[in-house]
Amino acid sequence: MNSILTSKWTKAAVFLACLGPLGLLGWEALHHELTANPIEFITHATGDWTLRFLLITLAVTPLRKLLRMPALIRYRRMLGLFAFFYGCLHFTTYIWLDQFFDVASMWKDVHKRPFITAGFTGFVLMIPLAMTSTAGWIRRLGGKRWQRLHRAIYLSATAGAIHYYWLVKSDVRRPLRYAAVVAALLAWRAGVGLHRRLRRPGAPSLPRETPTTAETG
Amino acid sequence: MLIKRAAELSDADVTPKSVYLNRRKFLAELSAAGAIWLTGRSLGKLVSPGTSVLAASQLSGVVKGPFSTGEKPTPFEDVTHYNNFYEFGSDKGDPARNAQNFRTSPWTVSVEGEVAKPRKFAIDEILKLAPLEERIYRHRCVEAWSIVVPWIGYSFSTLAKLVEPTPKAKFVAFETYFNPGVMAWAQGTGLEYPYVEGLRLDEAMHPLTLLCVGMYGQTLPNQDGAPVRMVIPWKYGFKSIKSIVKVRFVKSQPPTSWNTENAHEYGFYSNVNPNVDHPRWSQARERRLGEFFKRPTLMFNGYGDQVASLYAGMDLRKYF
Numbered sequence: 247m248n249s250i251l252t253s254k255w256t257k258a259a260v261f262l263a264c265l266g267p268l269g270l271l272g273w274e275a276l277h278h279e280l281t282a283n284p285i286e287f288i289t290h291a292t293g294d295w296t297l298r299f300l301l302i303t304l305a306v307t308p309l310r311k312l313l314r315m316p317a318l319i320r321y322r323r324m325l326g327l328f329a330f331f332y333g334c335l336h337f338t339t340y341i342w343l344d345q346f347f348d349v350a351s352m353w354k355d356v357h358k359r360p361f362i363t364a365g366f367t368g369f370v371l372m373i374p375l376a377m378t379s380t381a382g383w384i385r386r387l388g389g390k391r392w393q394r395l396h397r398a399i400y401l402s403a404t405a406g407a408i409h410y411y412w413l414v415k416s417d418v419r420r421p422l423r424y425a426a427v428v429a430a431l432l433a434w435r436a437g438v439g440l441h442r443r444l445r446r447p448g449a450p451s452l453p454r455e456t457p458t459t460a461e462t463g
Numbered sequence: 464m465l466i467k468r469a470a471e472l473s474d475a476d477v478t479p480k481s482v483y484l485n486r487r488k489f490l491a492e493l494s495a496a497g498a499i500w501l502t503g504r505s506l507g508k509l510v511s512p513g514t515s516v517l518a519a520s521q522l523s524g525v526v527k528g529p530f531s532t533g534e535k536p537t538p539f540e541d542v543t544h545y546n547n548f549y550e551f552g553s554d555k556g557d558p559a560r561n562a563q564n565f566r567t568s569p570w571t572v573s574v575e576g577e578v579a580k581p582r583k584f585a586i587d588e589i590l591k592l593a594p595l596e597e598r599i600y601r602h603r604c605v606e607a608w609s610i611v612v613p614w615i616g617y618s619f620s621t622l623a624k625l626v627e628p629t630p631k632a633k634f635v636a637f638e639t640y641f642n643p644g645v646m647a648w649a650q651g652t653g654l655e656y657p658y659v660e661g662l663r664l665d666e667a668m669h670p671l672t673l674l675c676v677g678m679y680g681q682t683l684p685n686q687d688g689a690p691v692r693m694v695i696p697w698k699y700g701f702k703s704i705k706s707i708v709k710v711r712f713v714k715s716q717p718p719t720s721w722n723t724e725n726a727h728e729y730g731f732y733s734n735v736n737p738n739v740d741h742p743r744w745s746q747a748r749e750r751r752l753g754e755f756f757k758r759p760t761l762m763f764n765g766y767g768d769q770v771a772s773l774y775a776g777m778d779l780r781k782y783f
Contacts, residue, residue, distance in 0.1 A: 281544070281545060281555060281556060282537075282538075282540075282541035282542075282544060282545035282555075282752045282753070283545060283555070283608060283750065283752055285750065285755075286608075286750075343755075346756065346757075351745065351747075354745070355744075355745070359743055359744060360743070361743060412743065413743075415553075415606075415653075416549075416553075416652060416653030416654055416721075416724050416725070417549070417553035417651065417652045417653050418653060419651050
């Protein structure tokens, strides 16, 4: 299993799979299947995939721990960058296709419409993470500081789920499902953090488990 | 943006359709498998594209009615595959798929309340009460998209006069058919059912207010509110209640579905008004389906000459 995960071919396959949603959108565009309101359809599709990739990225750390597959970490940066990629497409769809660069109208949206404020915040928070995603930046910032900065993805995912929830008119079932996944992924981290704190010297002793190294995600 | 289907041959014409659909189904399932739970019904949209419209019958003897716009009607395909009819699901594509088994015959509309002659009308009677008129109206959704539809029907006042509203009647309440058996998708959409709407009596009696039984020369498709609906062109689309089974003339303002769901966002009047934004989006502009650029939204959806006097002296920010 590990050899599959560390193979460069697997990485290439995952990369291509991550482009799948964009390919599907292109396919649907060619076959006139973007509904009667193509701009809305593209906006929703790119938004959905931004949020999904944020969730997939956040799932990497819990999965590698729970499945004992540490090699999964090799995919985290790529998945996070795909979240940013679909976020860029989503944002571009909004400013170009939906608003057609009407700055006044967009400015009004950002500060007047809570759902746009939330979405915009989530997107802007991803920018420094994408910029500092390289090995050089990890070195420059130092592991600890880099890690602290990259916890901003928790805020991005939360903002994304809120953005979706505030957008819908009355059928909140789907946004709530995304919110539930975000909550579960963050709760897992909170649980791990709490566990670790309790196991520090001086803290009440807990049943011993496999020691965790200093990695978080 | 051009969204018309090209007339020339496409891949789908060359490959047998079943094979083509299977391949598409396979691809769609493969790419979406991990997200089924999240996407829910959107997967259904991928695997059953191009659902056909239920057979509608041609309406004969339709005459040109008043108030028609000269604007180009929106393609029939768009008006029948981009619908808000939450009883059949809350995605725009849901009603076209899910309303197929909705039986609209036999159908009776009960007209009652503060009237001298309460009466039940069979749909066949409604079709013959008055000459059917084609009226091409602009239709503006509260979600900031719009269409132009050649509706068929006659002024609601024609039917109202037959039941003789008493002086006590000040409002008219409408109710949509509801049967959770054929409208299972309503569950969880966040609205209370049956769907209800209402108008002030003078709004209901206005000649623009249409009792509608068809569109594009045919009876109404299920997803567009078969067999009989209201069309109030100067109000947001949700006021134009679909698939009506009950009309009640009443003394006081009746509850309306979206207002009940969220009074802060959806008022009783809900007149199209570019100057009063929905709390979550601007109403200043709209996207006409089929067009790339948004266009400015007109006061009362462009019907101000006819209806502005109904609201003389009213604060339309307060009574939005």
